[in-house]
Amino acid sequence: MHAFNLQPKKLSLAERLADMAVDALIDEADLSPKPALVDRRGNGAHTDLHLGLMHASALSLWPAFKEMAEAAIDCGEIGLPLREALGRIGREGEAAMLATTDGVNTHRGAIWALGLLVAATALEPESNVAGAVTLRAARLALLNDRFAPQPLSHGAQVAQRYGVRGAREEAQLAFPAVTGLGLPQLIRSRAAGAGEQNARLDALLAIMTRLADTCVLYRAGEAGLQAMQQGAKAVLDAGGSASLGGRRQLHALDQQLIALNASPGGAADLLAACLFLDRIERGDGLFPGVC
Numbered sequence: 344m345h346a347f348n349l350q351p352k353k354l355s356l357a358e359r360l361a362d363m364a365v366d367a368l369i370d371e372a373d374l375s376p377k378p379a380l381v382d383r384r385g386n387g388a389h390t391d392l393h394l395g396l397m398h399a400s401a402l403s404l405w406p407a408f409k410e411m412a413e414a415a416i417d418c419g420e421i422g423l424p425l426r427e428a429l430g431r432i433g434r435e436g437e438a439a440m441l442a443t444t445d446g447v448n449t450h451r452g453a454i455w456a457l458g459l460l461v462a463a464t465a466l467e468p469e470s471n472v473a474g475a476v477t478l479r480a481a482r483l484a485l486l487n488d489r490f491a492p493q494p495l496s497h498g499a500q501v502a503q504r505y506g507v508r509g510a511r512e513e514a515q516l517a518f519p520a521v522t523g524l525g526l527p528q529l530i531r532s533r534a535a536g537a538g539e540q541n542a543r544l545d546a547l548l549a550i551m552t553r554l555a556d557t558c559v560l561y562r563a564g565e566a567g568l569q570a571m572q573q574g575a576k577a578v579l580d581a582g583g584s585a586s587l588g589g590r591r592q593l594h595a596l597d598q599q600l601i602a603l604n605a606s607p608g609g610a611a612d613l614l615a616a617c618l619f620l621d622r623i624e625r626g627d628g629l630f631p632g633v634c
């Protein structure tokens with residue numbers, strides 16, 4: 344008879360990165376109260392989404408993130424073979440997501456952002472400063488995937504109509520909304536004594552102050568985008584989500600965005616990217632045994 348082996352299984356780097364990407368998505372979904380987004384309180388501005396679906400969607404993406412990390416490790420360098428492998432795996436990931444959600448787009452932008460960041464980390468795990476990881480991700484995003492279909496996506500439609508930069512350009516520019524807004528705010532709010540949930544809400548709001556969220560633009564036009572950016576700034580100016588004044592502004596922003604049907608789904612994806620990079624920088628989960 345064999346004794347049970349109670350030693351925890353050693354996870355590969357690709358498995359650990361996939362765990363961290365899925366954790367970041369679940370942490371983003373659970374964070375509450377987020378303006379007009381799905382959270383623990385409800386569905387925000389959405390009729391076809393709920394928290395259980397966001398969790399199921401996040402979990403369905405684990406194999407795709409693992410495969411993207413493995414592709415990066417196998418290729419070993421930034422180049423067209425890796426870019427096209429990521430495109431293929433990303434499209435398969437989208438198909439797995441849509442099969443899980445019965446056709447609802449829960450995490451398209453997140454597959455793109457986190458997929459690039461997972462691959463960029465796997466290429467050089469020791470080079471784990473956010474700025475270095477996002478630069479490698481940008482170099483990948485700048486390569487042209489010859490097999491990518493060119494659908495007239497919501498993002499492409501509003502980019503044409505309003506002349507804004509969308510998810511593709513955000514990655515090609517090395518995620519300025521994450522490294523220049525979300526992460527610095529996360530660190531500032533923690534240093535000012537905010538609890539972790541409030542610090543994360545503040546990071547989301549900082550991203551919302553300037554992002555051209557194509558999800559908001561598609562649903563609510565320029566008026567919706569202006570309401571999102573100005574309302575997020577008002578919360579931070581009033582002291583952030585941990586203060587009473589900030590909390591009042593946050594409640595008002597939630598109501599206003601729901602009334603406008605303006606869901607900041609792009610900002611939510613970039614918050615997940617921010618939480619992923621925060622863990623990568625701290626080494627949590629990346630280098631087992633080191634905190």
Ligand SMILES: CC(C)(COP(=O)(O)OP(=O)(O)OC[C@H]1O[C@@H](n2cnc3c(N)ncnc32)[C@H](O[C@H]2O[C@H](COP(=O)(O)OP(=O)(O)OP(=O)(O)O)[C@@H](O)[C@H]2O)[C@@H]1O)[C@@H](O)C(=O)NCCC(=O)NCCS
Nearest residue numbers: 430433448449450451452458496497498510513557608609
């Ligand atoms: C390059 C792609 C990202 C495609 O980009 P594109 O802009 O052409 O396509 P979209 O389909 O519009 O998806 C972009 C999603 O990115 C999020 N986003 C929006 N603005 C930004 C921004 N400024 N910066 C970063 N990210 C942004 C957003 O995702 C969230 O919103 C989703 C819901 O959006 P939508 O479909 O519009 O849904 P609704 O309004 O709710 O629709 P209705 O209900 O009204 O029908 C939600 O899922 C969030 O994730 C945008 O949606 C890339 O996807 C691509 O090329 N993929 C191909 C495969 C590939 O190469 N993969 C590489 C793997 S590394």
Ligand SMILES: Nc1ncnc2[nH]cnc12
Nearest residue numbers: 372380381449608611612
């Ligand atoms: N929490 C959330 N609510 C709605 N759309 C989203 N897209 C990504 N995260 C989201």
